Amino acid sequence: MARRTWDESDVRIRANKRGSRPRTKQRPTHEDAVIVRVVAVDRGRYTCVVGEDEEQPRTVTCVRAKELRRRPIVPGDLVGVVGDVTGAPDTLARIVRIEPRATVLRRSADDTDPVERVIVANADRLVLVLAAASPTPRTGFVDRGLVAAWDAGITPVVCMTKSDLADPTEFLDYLHDLDVITLSTQRATDRGERPEAGIHEQSLAVSPDSLERLRSLLDGHVSVFLGPSGVGKSTLVNALTGAQRATGGVNDVTGRGRHTSSSARALTVPGTRPGTWVVDTPGIRSLGLAHVPEEELLNAFTDLVPATADCPRGCLHTEDSPGCALDAWVHRPGASPAAPQRLESLRRLLAASRGQTQRGDSEKQLGQAIT
Numbered sequence: 585m586a587r588r589t590w591d592e593s594d595v596r597i598r599a600n601k602r603g604s605r606p607r608t609k610q611r612p613t614h615e616d617a618v619i620v621r622v623v624a625v626d627r628g629r630y631t632c633v634v635g636e637d638e639e640q641p642r643t644v645t646c647v648r649a650k651e652l653r654r655r656p657i658v659p660g661d662l663v664g665v666v667g668d669v670t671g672a673p674d675t676l677a678r679i680v681r682i683e684p685r686a687t688v689l690r691r692s693a694d695d696t697d698p699v700e701r702v703i704v705a706n707a708d709r710l711v712l713v714l715a716a717a718s719p720t721p722r723t724g725f726v727d728r729g730l731v732a733a734w735d736a737g738i739t740p741v742v743c744m745t746k747s748d749l750a751d752p753t754e755f756l757d758y759l760h761d762l763d764v765i766t767l768s769t770q771r772a773t774d775r776g777e778r779p780e781a782g783i784h785e786q787s788l789a790v791s792p793d794s795l796e797r798l799r800s801l802l803d804g805h806v807s808v809f810l811g812p813s814g815v816g817k818s819t820l821v822n823a824l825t826g827a828q829r830a831t832g833g834v835n836d837v838t839g840r841g842r843h844t845s846s847s848a849r850a851l852t853v854p855g856t857r858p859g860t861w862v863v864d865t866p867g868i869r870s871l872g873l874a875h876v877p878e879e880e881l882l883n884a885f886t887d888l889v890p891a892t893a894d895c896p897r898g899c900l901h902t903e904d905s906p907g908c909a910l911d912a913w914v915h916r917p918g919a920s921p922a923a924p925q926r927l928e929s930l931r932r933l934l935a936a937s938r939g940q941t942q943r944g945d946s947e948k949q950l951g952q953a954i955t
């Protein structure tokens with residue numbers, strides 16, 4: 585090549601053997617990061633609220649920094665963000681860290697699936713939502729929800745919707761011996777029960793009295809609404825927050841919901857203290873508890889725990905465990921009428937946790953118990 589035709593591109597630079605500059609392990613500390621709350625997650629975009637305690641909170645859209653790798657970021661998370669946090673259209677901020685979580689609510693696909701999913705972070709109330717009818721409530725779902733809540737250190741509340749369609753008393757009797765807050769809600773009747781001034785029109789969907797009780801239970805807390813599809817979670821959340829989350833009817837033939845909500849969303853509740861959030865979640869078919877150690881399952885049956893003091897050492901509390909004191913206890917005179925059913929439910933959970941049920945059986949059981 586003639587010398588006069590050379591230019592910079594002809595200078596050969598010996599590249600690093602690995603082909604790239606070694607990456608430093610040191611990450612910036614991002615001390616200037618602003619702490620915001622994640623309210624929704626959609627395909628790699630995180631909707632966050634800046635200044636939730638201020639008069640005019642803003643919503644910003646964020647992406648996650650590479651260094652967070654695959655750590656899940658979920659609604660309820662408090663995260664540090666850098667970049668443009670003005671929330672102006674077409675701006676993006678970057679999540680650089682996840683603040684320590686006060687609580688983590690998890691579930692797995694089934695009871696033996698080691699892969700667990702985080703549903704929501706930092707919640708301190710788990711509202712287990714069931715309908716008094718349409719779809720028919722299942723005690724198995726409540727027991728699983730209580731296990732999940734107590735395992736996560738979250739206070740459970742059982743809320744029965746649609747009590748205008750059926751009387752929820754009998755179902756709630758199942759929980760009579762437990763230290764669990766229960767309440768029922770119903771649709772407002774068109775005659776008379778108009779929402780009070782200042783309460784959003786949507787509260788017509790839920791009677792103002794029952795809504796007021798729910799609102800005061802949730803005031804000052806981060807509450808996650810969890811339940812099967814079609815029970816009315818979004819209806820409650822809309823009535824509490826004035827949001828317009830889509831709601832859907834139930835299938836007339838199966839009585840099941842149509843899985844209307846497809847992602848979780850945290851919303852603030854007008855007329856409550858700062859820091860009050862409710863998280864609407866998509867309806868779930870099953871609440872897998874593979875992440876909960878077997879011995880924790882019994883702890884959620886606080887009514888049965890005292891009786892186990894009379895069990896032989898190392899008793900597994902199964903039907904064929906020799907000398908298990910629970911059988912006699914649930915059938916003793918004066919026992920709650922729900923006690924035998926509760927023992928049966930505990931044993932189903934223990935068996936599922938030990939993977940004793942065949943896969944097909946377990947799916948069938950879960951389907952029956954929960955949807």
Ligand SMILES: Nc1nc2c(ncn2[C@@H]2O[C@H](COP(=O)(O)OP(=O)(O)OP(=O)(O)O)[C@@H](O)[C@H]2O)c(=O)[nH]1
Pocket residue numbers: 745746747748749769770771789790811812813814815816817818819820830831832833834841842843844845846865866867868
């Ligand atoms: N009769 C009656 N119907 C209700 C009540 N609450 C909700 N519904 C109806 O139940 C249906 C389902 O309500 P949604 O709020 O969409 O239920 P969801 O739990 O959010 O369902 P997914 O998003 O599918 O999980 C809607 O048609 C509501 O109008 C109630 O208290 N009484």
Ligand SMILES: [Mg+2]
Pocket residue numbers: 817818819830831844845864865866867
């Ligand atoms: Mg919904």
